[in-house]
Amino acid sequence: MEFNPTIVAFLCNWCSYTGADLAGTSRMKYKPNVRVIRVMCSGRVDPTFVYKSFREGADGVLICGCHPGDCHYQEGNYKCLRRFKLMKKYITQMGIEPARLHLEWISASEGKQFAELIDSMTARIKELGPSKIKTVVETLAI
Amino acid sequence: MKEETSQKPKLKLAVYWGAACGGCCVSVLDVHEKLLDVIAAADLVFWPIALDIKYKDVEAMPDKYIDVTLFNGAVRNSENEHIAKLLRQKSKVLVAYGSCAHMGGIPGLANFTTKEAIFKRVYEESESTVNPDKIFPQTHFDVDEGTLELPTFYNDVRSLNQVVDVDYYLPGCPPQSERLLEVFTLIATGAPLPPAGSVVGASEKTQCDECKRTKTENKKVKRFYRPIDIKDDGVTCFLEQGVICMGPSTRAGCGVRCIVGNAPCRGCYGPSEAASDPGAKMLSAIATMIDSNNEKEIEKVVETIDDPAGTFYRFSLPSSIIRRTIV
DSSP states (O other), X not given: OOOOOOEEEEEETTTHHHHHHHHHHTTOOOOTTEEEEEESOGGGOOHHHHHHHHHTTOXXXXXXXXXXXXXXXXXXXXXXXXXXXXXXXXXXXXXOOGGGEEEEEOXXXXXXXXXXXXXXXXXXXXXXXXXXXXXXXXXXXX | OOOOOSSSOOEEEEEEESBOOSHHHHHHHTTTTHHHHHHHXXXXXXXXXXXXXXXXXXXXXXXXXXXXXXXXXBEEEHHHHHHHHHHHHHEEEEEEESHHHHHOTGXXXXXXXXXXXXXHIIXXXXXXXXXXXXXXXXXXXXXXXXXXEOOOXXXXXXXXXXXXXXXXXXXXXXXXXXXXXXXXXXXXXXXXXXXXXXXXXXXXXXHHHHOOSBOOSOOOBSSXXXXXXXXXXXXXXXXXXXXXXXXXXXXXXXXXXXXXXXXXXXXXXXXXXXXXXXXXXXXXXXXXXXXXXXXXXXXXXXXXXXXXXXXXTTTTGGGSSSOSOOO
16 A cells, blocks of 8 residues: 655644645645644744654654744744754654654745645655654553 | 551551662662651561562562552563552552652663663673673573573663552652652651642742842853853853753752752753653753854754753653654
């Protein structure tokens, strides 16, 4: 059976979610592998959201926020960028392929870019194969 | 132990070590002459570091015979697990005593590697090992007199509550003896106990709330330092000097002993009540301190944090969300 990855995407309310909405209302086609969770700001994405997604079986996690300088809350996206870089280092130490976590800036007008991003990320995660995190964490103990 | 002729039955107390360094057992002795008060109020019915009482003696006890068990150490092998389950069955109140039982502790850092890698290092590669026949520990070995047995070494280190139900957590590496006495006095006097599952002998506040160093709101740094790389001025908040200190996400209760001793907090008292993952809040806080909005510059600052996983989860890897490396 073909591997169909599950990608959890945290989209900021003001830019990226609206961008994803635009992709939808414009009837653009993109891979159905993404599960969107709307957050008020990319700066609201607590590292636990990311870890928990992986732990519950996500093959990839995507965070999208407003372009630098465009944050509705001035600098939430910069905070997100800083956390993202440190999280990348942490998940690499934990033996998780860093490509499973991705950050992208998507504005409210970038429906097309959002659709392309989902297609390209789905292809990348497909290449990586299924995530082992859930199985390893739950079964290796003894 | 059998003489229960005195008017007021004495409390029955047990102390056990799982995968531990022994420091927690010693911290019980650190109550010094107060130990005499403890013994006046309680009988120690099981304490491997100090008393010669065998496992079979514990197995012979009726269920719920022991009033309070202080279990220190993580669960590393089948022996730890067996005794954890046995003591749960024999005790009214089971306390996870110290960081290892509470969150996995320093032994929990072994979850960064695997059983195979540990065995290879210890029994084959370590500088002091001579083992040309590559003999590894076996759980069963037949000799003329019968079968010899050793506990099974597990893949993962687990905290106590990942194996049995735990009534209370008394954090610390080791817990401050004063806190133990407070908790013990509470139990001995029959005062109402906090709800099961509570962390006792620690504050709901954080280390920062009790820390006397000068703090400002402006926590912005251009790079992070290891404590050895910087001359601490002894006055300013460690974080503001760029030294990672676990204070913001760690419970108070120890009397900020490390910081008073001019060393940054390492986080042995564990996260505050609300944190579902012990290191995530800290990672989040440290990352936002980076004084740059430029991607390349941020990457450079992140490079100066040598070991985020080991730093933020030094005492708590097994109880974190991603509790071991993915192999």
